Amino acid sequence: MLFPSLKPALRGNQPLDLIWLALGSVPLVEFAAHAKPGALVLDLQHGLWDRMQLEAAVGAASGRVPVIVRCAENSHAAIAHALDAGAASVLVPLVESVDDARRAVSAGRYPPFGSRSAGGVRPLLAGVDAMLAADREVAIGLLIETVQGIERIDEIAAVSGVDYLFIGTGDLSLSRGTADAEVIERDCERVLHVARTHGLPCGIFTGEAGAARRAFANGYRMSVSANDIDMVKQGFLTARERACGAL
Incomplete structure (x- = not known):
């Protein structure tokens, strides 16, 4: 494996705090890795990352911190895009069925375990044997973020090759048609329970460090302690308030 694997942390019992990055800034990735x-999660579904930025970001961060890439979609091309850059894990969006889960797992594995095509600049650096060794360390995460995904979570979690489940709370609220905290919490608790039943770590998107801490206390293994959009936005707002608020 060229870069740190996520799998040892997934096998452990310690909380796994995530920094979520969407702005497409490689320097911000370095700052985040320094923490x-x-x-780190690089968000290719809604973020500003292009292919060259992704390659540079993984290179900047992965010597120190495992990198998860939230793929743009559940397709062979999108998953290969992330793994060829050297990501330790892919987080595959909008998984709503067993077929979706199987497609994600297959796209993330080389034959005979899957259908991933061999290639990419980083995977080819050390040759075929190193590629196959790295393949064993790739972690496949599934984003559960719709009502359909919640309703089929038992079957999804049972798919062989899935390494963890992750709840996208924002999209789940949109899918439910409500942001009612009690409704969304029931959905989240159902996913968490099923994940535990199948021996899978479960993560959840949280907006800030306090919410991440509460998620860990409630049994989630992964949560988001910071994201670049909110950190930058709040930093500017706070600085201006301190400079001009009393004038």
Whole structure:
């Protein structure tokens, strides 16, 4: 494996704090990695990352911190895009069925375990044997973020090759048609329970450090302690308030 694997942390019992990055800034990735979180998430579904930025970001961070890539979609091309850059894990969006889960797992594995195509600049650096060794360390995460995904969570979690489940709370609220905390919490608790039943770590998107801490206390293994959009936005707002608020 060229870069740190996520799998040892997934096998452990310690909380895994995540920093979520969407702005497409490689320098921000370096700052985030310097904070030594459990892992970084590069959001290719809604973020501003292009292919060259992704390659540079993984290179900047992965010597110190495992990198998870939230793929743009559940397709062979999108998953290969992330893994060829050297990501330790892919977080595959909008998984709503067993077929979706199987497609994600297959796209993330080389034959005979899957259908991932061999290639990419980083995977080819050390040759075929190193590629196959790295393949064993790739972690496949599934984003559960719709009502359909919640309703089929038992079957999804049972798919062989899935390494963890992750709840996308924002999209789940949209899918439910409500942001009612009690309704969304029931959905989240159902996913958490099923994940535990199948021996899978379960993560959840949280907006800030306090919410992440509460998620860990409630049994989630992964949560988001910070994201670049909110950190930058709040930093500017706070600085201006301190400079001009009393004038």
